[in-house]
Amino acid sequence: MNQEKPMIVTCGLPYANGMAHIGHLRTYVPADIYVRSQRKQGRDVVFICGSDTHGTPIVVNAEQEGMTPKELVTVYHEHFLNIFTQMGIRFDAFGTTDDEENHTRTKDIVQQLIQNGYVYPKTIEIAYCPHCDRFLPDRYVEGTCPHCSAIARGDECDQGCGKPLEPGELIAPRCTVCKNPAEYRKQEHYFFKLTEFDAFLKNYLGTLRGTDNAVNYAKGWVTQGLEDWCITRNLEWGVKFPGADDLVVYVWVDAPIGYIAFTEEWAKNAGQPDAWKKFWKNNSAKDAASVSNSDSDIVHFIGGDIVYHHCIFWPAMLKGSGYSLPTDVVASGMVKIEDRKFSKSRGYVVWVGDDYLKHGFHPDLLRYYLSSYTSHTKELNYSWKMLQEKINSELVGVLGNLFYRSMLFAYKNYGEIPAGIPDLEILDKIREKTALSIDALKEYEFKKYTDTVMELAAYANAYFQSHEPWAMIKTDKEKCGNVVYNCLQLVKAVAILFEPVAPVKMQEAWNQLGYAGEISKTGYEDALVPLTAHTKISQPSILFEKLEDEKIAEMEKIANERVTVALEKAGLKRENIAGTDNKTAKTEKKENSKNNIGDKKMDSGDKKMDSDDNKTLAEISIDDFFKTQIKVGKILSAETIEKSTKLYKIMVDVGEESPRQIVSGIRAYYEINDLIGKTVCVVMNLKPAKLCGVSSQGMILAADNGEGKVSLLAPDQDLKPGSDVC
Numbered sequence: 020m021n022q023e024k025p026m027i028v029t030c031g032l033p034y035a036n037g038m039a040h041i042g043h044l045r046t047y048v049p050a051d052i053y054v055r056s057q058r059k060q061g062r063d064v065v066f067i068c069g070s071d072t073h074g075t076p077i078v079v080n081a082e083q084e085g086m087t088p089k090e091l092v093t094v095y096h097e098h099f100l101n102i103f104t105q106m107g108i109r110f111d112a113f114g115t116t117d118d119e120e121n122h123t124r125t126k127d128i129v130q131q132l133i134q135n136g137y138v139y140p141k142t143i144e145i146a147y148c149p150h151c152d153r154f155l156p157d158r159y160v161e162g163t164c165p166h167c168s169a170i171a172r173g174d175e176c177d178q179g180c181g182k183p184l185e186p187g188e189l190i191a192p193r194c195t196v197c198k199n200p201a202e203y204r205k206q207e208h209y210f211f212k213l214t215e216f217d218a219f220l221k222n223y224l225g226t227l228r229g230t231d232n233a234v235n236y237a238k239g240w241v242t243q244g245l246e247d248w249c250i251t252r253n254l255e256w257g258v259k260f261p262g263a264d265d266l267v268v269y270v271w272v273d274a275p276i277g278y279i280a281f282t283e284e285w286a287k288n289a290g291q292p293d294a295w296k297k298f299w300k301n302n303s304a305k306d307a308a309s310v311s312n313s314d315s316d317i318v319h320f321i322g323g324d325i326v327y328h329h330c331i332f333w334p335a336m337l338k339g340s341g342y343s344l345p346t347d348v349v350a351s352g353m354v355k356i357e358d359r360k361f362s363k364s365r366g367y368v369v370w371v372g373d374d375y376l377k378h379g380f381h382p383d384l385l386r387y388y389l390s391s392y393t394s395h396t397k398e399l400n401y402s403w404k405m406l407q408e409k410i411n412s413e414l415v416g417v418l419g420n421l422f423y424r425s426m427l428f429a430y431k432n433y434g435e436i437p438a439g440i441p442d443l444e445i446l447d448k449i450r451e452k453t454a455l456s457i458d459a460l461k462e463y464e465f466k467k468y469t470d471t472v473m474e475l476a477a478y479a480n481a482y483f484q485s486h487e488p489w490a491m492i493k494t495d496k497e498k499c500g501n502v503v504y505n506c507l508q509l510v511k512a513v514a515i516l517f518e519p520v521a522p523v524k525m526q527e528a529w530n531q532l533g534y535a536g537e538i539s540k541t542g543y544e545d546a547l548v549p550l551t552a553h554t555k556i557s558q559p560s561i562l563f564e565k566l567e568d569e570k571i572a573e574m575e576k577i578a579n580e581r582v583t584v585a586l587e588k589a590g591l592k593r594e595n596i597a598g599t600d601n602k603t604a605k606t607e608k609k610e611n612s613k614n615n616i617g618d619k620k621m622d623s624g625d626k627k628m629d630s631d632d633n634k635t636l637a638e639i640s641i642d643d644f645f646k647t648q649i650k651v652g653k654i655l656s657a658e659t660i661e662k663s664t665k666l667y668k669i670m671v672d673v674g675e676e677s678p679r680q681i682v683s684g685i686r687a688y689y690e691i692n693d694l695i696g697k698t699v700c701v702v703m704n705l706k707p708a709k710l711c712g713v714s715s716q717g718m719i720l721a722a723d724n725g726e727g728k729v730s731l732l733a734p735d736q737d738l739k740p741g742s743d744v745c
Contacts, residue, residue: 021676022061022062023059023662024313024314024315024316025065025160025279025301025315025316026057026062026063026064026065026300026312026315026316026317027065027066027067027279027282027315027316027317027318028050028053028054028057028064028065028066028067028245028318029063029066029068029317029318029319029320030046030047030050030066030067030068030319030320030321031046031319031320031321031322031325031329032068032069032071032116032274032277033068033070033071033097034071034074034077035069035070035071035072035077035091035092035096035099035257036076036077036080036092036113037080037095037363038095038098038370038371038372038373039098039099039102039103039370039372040352040363040370040371040373041356041368041369041375041385041389041401042322042353042361042368042384042388043099043371044106044371045322045352045354045389045399046320046321046322046351046353047068047103047106047108047303047320047387048106048108048385048386048390049320049349049351049389049390049395049465050066050108050320050349051066051107051108051109051519052110052386052390052460052465052468052520053318053320053349053460053463053519054109054459055065055455055518055519055522055539056456056468057517058513058539058540059519059541059542059543060391060457060542060543061542063649065111065282065285065689066109066110066111066280067110067111067112067281067285067300068085068103068110068112068113068276068281069112069113069114069115069116069117069118069272069277069281070092070095070096070099070113070114070115070116071270071277071659072088072092072115072116072117073116073254073256073257073270073273073274074081074097074115074254074260074266074270075156075157075158075159075252075254076158076255077091077092077171077175077256078086078157078158078200078254078256079159079195081101081686081690082095083298086466087328088256089117090508092115093224094349094439094573094713095367096115097343098372099216099393101329101372102371102372102376105376105382106246106371106376106382106386107382107383107522107523109633110430111284111285112281112282112288113281113381114272114277114280114281114284115277116258116274116276116277116280118281118284118470120279120280120281120283120284120536121258121273121276121277121280121281122259123272123280124260124276124279124280124283124634125258125268125272125276126258126261127278127338128257128276128340128342129260129261129268129272130261130337131339131340131341132211132339132340135339135340135543136212137211137212137215137339138209138210138211138212138250138329139209139212140207140208140210140234140592141203141207141208141209141210141249142206142207143185143186143187143205143206143207143208143249144176144186144203144205144206145186145187145204145205145206145208145253146159146160146162146173146185146186146187146189146192146194146201146202147173147201147204148160148194148196148197148199148201148205149199149200149201149202150194150197150397151196151197151199153253154206154253155173155192155194155253156173156198156252156254157172157173157184157252157717158172158174158195159173159175159194159195159196160173160190160192160193160194160195160201161189161193161195162190162191162192162193162201163175163189163190163191164176164179164180164182164184164189164190165188165189165190165595166180166182167179167180167182167186168434168644169559169741170194171184171189171191172184173186173189174302177620180675181675181677182674182675186208186248186249187203195335198617206253207263208248208249208251208266209249209250209251209260209263209266210247210248210249211247211250211272211332211335211336211339212339213245213246213247213248213332213335214245214246214247215339216245216339216351217241217245219236219335219338220241220286220331220334220335221585222528223334223344224237224238224241224330226346226407226686227345227346227347227348228332228346228347229318229319229347229349229350229463230348230349230350230395230463231396231656231658232323232326232350232396232656232670233321233323233326233330233348233349233350234330234348234419234668235302235327235655235656235680235695236326236327236330236350236655236656236670236672237331237348238326238655238671239653239655239672239678239740240327240331241331242626242653242696243653243672243674243739243740244739246520248269248332249269250268250272250336251263251267251268251269251547252266252267252269252270253265253266253673253711254266254270257270257273258272258273260341263544271332272329272424273335275329275333276336278319279295279299279325280570282298282299282324283294283295291707296689297314298315298317298343299316299317299342299343300317300341300342300343301314301315301343305707309665312342313344313346314343315343315346316346316347317344317345318346318347318348318349319344319345319347319348319349320349320351321348321349321350321351322350322351322352323351323352323353323396324677326348326350329345330347330348332343333345337421344697346447349395349463349654350396351395351396351399352394352395352396352397352399352469353398353399354394354398354399354400354401355367355398355399355400355401356368356369356400356401356402357400357401357402357403357652358400358402358577364585365580365582365586366578366582366583366584366585366586367582368526368581369401369578369704371385373382374574376569376578377575378573380566381523381524382523382562383520383522383523383524384406384414384566385406385523386520386521387409387413387414387469387521388401388405388406388409388410388518390465390466390468390520391409391413391465391469391470391473392405392409392465392466393466394464394466394467394719395463395464396463396467398713398714403571403574403575403578404571404575406566406571407566407568407571410563410565410681411565411566411568413473414563415563415564415565416515416564417473417476417477417565418473418476418517418563419561419562420480420566421476421479421480421483421509421513421516422510422513422528422531422559422562423559423561423562424483425479425503425506425507425510426510426531426556426559426658427482427507427532427558428488428489428503429506429507429556430556430558430559432492432496432499433503434499434502434553434555434556435500435533435552435553435556435736436498436507436532436533436550436551436552436553436554436556437500437501437503437504437552437553437554438497438501438552438553439501439503439505439550439552440501440504440549441503441505441508441549442477442505443502445482445505445508445509446461446547448475448478448509449475449508449509449512449547452471452474452475452512452516453474453512453516453543453546453547453637454469455467456468456472456516456543457543459471468519468520469517469520471516472513472516472517472520475509475512475513475516476513478509479506479509479510479513480502482505482506483502486502488502488503488506491597504550504552507532507549507550508549510532511516511532511546511550512546514528514529514532514538515538515541515542515543515545515546515601516543516546518538518539520540521537521698522538524563525538525561526539527560528539528562529541531556531557531559531560531646532550532554532556533551533555533556533557533646535553537562542568546669555616577680582731624710641668646704647702647704647706648702648703648743648744649701649702649703649720649743649744649745650671650674650700650701650703650721650740650741650742650744651673651674651698651700651701651738651739651740651741651742651744652671652672652673652674652698652700652701652740652741653671653672653696653697653698653699653732653740654669654670654671654672654694654695654696654697654699655670655671655672655678655695656669656670657669657670657691657694657695657697658691659686659691660682660710660711660713661711662711662712663685663686663710663711664686665681665686666682666684666685666691666711666713666714667682667683667684667686667691667694668680668681669681669682669683669694669703669719671699671717671740672740673701673703673717673740673741674739674741674742675741678715679701679703679716680713680715680716681701681715681716681718681719682710682711682713682714682715682716683715685719685721685729685731686727686731688728689731697731698733698735698737698738699731699732699733700719700720700721700732700733700734700736700744701717701718701719701720702717702720704718705717705718709742719731720732
């Protein structure tokens with residue numbers, strides 16, 4: 020990135036029909052850390068977000084609550100803004116997609132797409148309820164999925180194969196309001212010519228920066244072929260489609276346009292109404308499909324479930340209407356609760372307000388957990404006991420211990436920062452860790468960033484301990500003062516580096532060091548600026564308190580009660596959400612032994628499959644064979660698993676809306692670069708299992724010649740992902 024370019028950072032818009040939960044923060048906290056870090060490097064950054072307020076779920080929820088859509092979104096817009104403020108997430112603008120600016124900008128872009136020939140009318144069949152006397156958009160209709168026969172809603176097979184559905188695809192549609200059968204009637208709608216952007220997107224995605232799970236997934240979608248998108252819906256709530264007031268634009272049209280509209284709002288509030296153009300209308304590159312030639316950096320932080328919209332649909336819309344393109348798309352991994360799949364309906368959820376902030380937990384503790392638990396693109400597990408362990412051993416035991424012992428010793432024995440000269444070794448260490456920290460965020464590795472800062476804190480603790488100032492002060496107070504001075508120089512550096520992660524607590528440490536300004540406005544280079552000797556310091560307070568067993572037990576009890584109520588309501592058997600570590604490990608071991616994924620019996624990556632490999636197996640019927648569902652897949656990405664020397668975590672496009680995550684023991688036989696893009700055969704209906712803590716949802720088939728040669732099985736001609744193997 021060019022530090023001189025204007026930069027705008029956005030976050031995927033929270034949907035304004037429910038409360039904020041831990042899963043939301045997986046996107047917003049890292050984005051805030053990134054923005055704070057960029058500013059410490061002297062970068063002029065604008066940080067934008069807002070509430071997604073349109074679409075049928077808003078209308079449905081409003082009707083259920085006896086409110087208007089406007090009243091509903093106002094409540095939840097304020098809720099999210101309040102939660103973000105409490106969590107230290109500081110947006111420069113936080114609007115709503117129902118703001119006047121977004122209505123105006125959306126109509127302008129749609130009109131431009133129409134004028135450029137990228138939008139066309141088409142008569143299609145839409146579900147219509149004779150009883151309610153209205154057309155049924157998205158969530159107002161349900162029926163049978165044409166792909167897998169599961170019960171599905173109008174826009175997505177949410178309970179089956181997960182594929183997106185266009186209007187008119189559902190079999191046997193019925194109205195979700197009156198429960199009566201619906202019928203299909205013809206109506207004119209408007210489509211965006213996404214197919215026109217095939218060549219552009221292939222070129223663009225080759226230069227797009229960000230995380231591999233975003234870029235590679237998008238490349239896979241383009242490879243398997245694009246389809247035009249229906250961009251109108253039968254609703255009154257939303258942005259009116261130009262020239263057709265009985266239709267509104269699809270929510271995935273006006274939602275991302277909100278990024279531009281909110282930037283306009285920021286510019287107006289800053290007294291520079293045209294300043295938004297330097298981000299969104301400032302692409303003078305001859306090759307507009309190459310982000311390396313863009314005149315601004317546009318960085319999108321999103322959840323992993325909306326990659327298609329941000330990497331394919333959105334840049335095509337921008338290209339077609341003459342706006343600047345995103346340069347980076349950063350997609351987070353999914354979130355689990357107590358090692359179980361996140362599910363609000365089953366009670367596996369942690370509400371940021373009710374479950375965390377209202378119980379007195381400090382926001383900085385959660386910011387640290389979310390950024391340090393695992394790599395940003397990997398699955399994050401939220402556990403109350405794990406939170407306790409990380410806070411007590413790392414923030415209290417390492418960071419808090421360094422700050423308190425160093426400053427308390429200085430306060431008691433000097434009452435000020437003693438005279439001293441920075442040791443060259445210490446300055447070199449600060450310089451090294453600062454550079455490594457900055458490099459980590461260039462790759463969007465937030466865990467690596469926090470780990471690097473904690474390494475500096477551990478080094479500082481070792482420095483204090485090895486010089487034994489408590490003994491030295493008895494014999495040479497001046498020499499001891501130099502040691503304390505260097506300890507405090509390290510404290511200053513750690514505080515500056517750690518501020519993006521824990522802004523409130525580091526401001527407290529900053530003030531205890533005798534500084535009056537805002538640490539958030541202090542650049543990384545200041546970590547090397549020598550302390551001013553004889554600066555008066557006050558008696559320090561403890562920055563991080565231990566999380567006690569009683570408090571964690573209280574939170575686990577609340578979680579258990581929520582799960583019990585939710586599962587009983589659904590008529591399901593209750594499972595204990597707390598204390599899952601041992602139970603989960605036993606379950607995983609049991610399931611692994613059943614499925615043998617990555618195990619010696621069926622793991623394609625082992626030279627010797629099993630001691631009984633050569634024995635004759637019991638015969639099965641043709642019916643038994645056809646119980647196995649095998650489909651063609653294309654490998655989108657692969658990465659090593661930290662706890663294993665032979666397993667890969669592989670994302671495979673199998674024709675569903677989201678790729679399958681599969682753990683396979685082929686690490687000894689294939690390099691990552693050799694796997695990406697390969698066509699493979701995947702067992703789809705194998706029971707999910709966990710290997711080394713990583714979920715696996717299928718098995719990639721391979722052959723073993725018995726002499727150490729393993730080869731992935733693949734069709735002898737090019738087939739689309741999702742093709743049946745029969």
